[in-house]
Amino acid sequence: MxxxxxxxxxxxxxxxxxxxxxxxxxxxxxxxxxxxxxxxxxxxxxxxxxxxxxxxxxxxxxxxxxxxxxxxxxxxxxxxxxxxxxxxxxxxxxxxxxxxxxxxxxxxxxxxxxxxxxxxxxxxxxxxxxxxxxxxxxxxKSLRVLPIIKEKEGQIYDAFTDPEQRYRMRYVDLIVNPHVRETFVKRTKMVNTMREFFNNRGYLEVETPILQPIPGGANARPFVTHHNALDIPLYLRIANGLYLKKLIVGGFPGVYEFAKDFRNEGMDRTHNPEFTVLEIYVAYKDYLWMMNFTEELAEKVAIELHGSNLVPYGDKVIDWKRPFRRLSMIDAI
Structure with missing residues (x-):
């Protein structure tokens, strides 16, 4: 060899x-x-x-x-x-x-x-x-050499900080930068909190098709594949909302999904071709109800994750306490 x-x-x-x-x-x-x-x-x-x-x-x-x-x-x-x-x-x-x-x-x-x-x-x-x-x-037995981070008198040397390496070798990042694990833990806690919030209100979690004959629900370039048995093109979904709406038409009072969507477009640190999206649809409600519902959800998630509605973000602190300030689209523009 x-x-x-x-x-x-x-x-x-x-x-x-x-x-x-x-x-x-x-x-x-x-x-x-x-x-x-x-x-x-x-x-x-x-x-x-x-x-x-x-x-x-x-x-x-x-x-x-x-x-x-x-x-x-x-x-x-x-x-x-x-x-x-x-x-x-x-x-x-x-x-x-x-x-x-x-x-x-x-x-x-x-x-x-x-x-x-x-x-x-x-x-x-x-x-x-x-x-x-x-x-x-x-x-x-480990056959690969880990980055050795040195610390002396409060100063960090040889830190594993290169963004390209950290994202490509996330497993190494998790080993030598243990604080990164908190991101994974908080993400799971956030999803569980949202799921509990929806379930307590009687809404049904569902799974809708990822492979679709027509990529709909959004305006984006899809990933294309081929179904050999049917000899037809199929597309990885760019959105999942259309199938959720069909379930509402079928009689469910409320449905939601944590979905993987795919868009074959540009990418950067905050835009990935594969991403997770939450969509929820509830019958007989209006946008004012949804605004109140979203405020309550956001405040609950903030408290569950941080123990407070005050959440630090960079050099700022965001207050998630209800009610939020509301603007019309014209005023916002």
């Missing part, structure tokens, strides 16, 4: 992978790992006087290491945050064989590897809540 495209660091990791296999260590074990604690649970809940967290099992990705003699430190990151782990040779290698520490931990593990740790919580001499490892197991 041609490895000319592999960097020196990636080749070193592949060599470590081979050595792990030679030692009889499966670098990608299939069995479940019984993690029962998270980093944040320990950091927020550990109280030395109560001797809680005397036995913890957690899993995470190695984000940094300080290799010393018979004892070392590493920082692992799970989905809740980061925590320091103290690794002592004689604790993870109680027998005469010290290979796990001297060879595996010190030489064959790398930043980015996912490990499982069993041990107990304690506070170091410098006052940092940590986990004292009594068992260490490799859960997944």
């Amino acid at each position: 041609d490895n000319s495209h592999i960097s020196e660091q990636e080749q070193i990791r592949r060599d470590a992978l081979k050595e792990l296999k030679n030692l009889g260590i499966n670098p990608y074990p299939a069995q479940a790992y019984p993690a029962d604690t998270t980093a944040v649970e320990i950091l927020k809940g550990y109280k030395p006087e109560t001797e809680n967290f005397k036995q913890v099992t957690l899993a995470g990705r190695i984000m940094s290491r300080r290799i010393m003699g018979a004892a070392s430190f590493m920082v692992i990151q799970d989905h809740t945050g980061r925590i320091q782990v103290y690794v002592k040779r004689d604790d993870i290698c109680p027998s005469e064989d010290k290979t796990l520490y001297n060879t595996v931990f010190k030489k064959l593990l790398d930043i980015g590897d996912i490990v499982g740790v069993k041990g107990f919580a304690f506070i170091t001499k410098t006052g940092e809540i940590s986990v004292h490892a009594q068992e260490l197991v490799l859960l997944s």
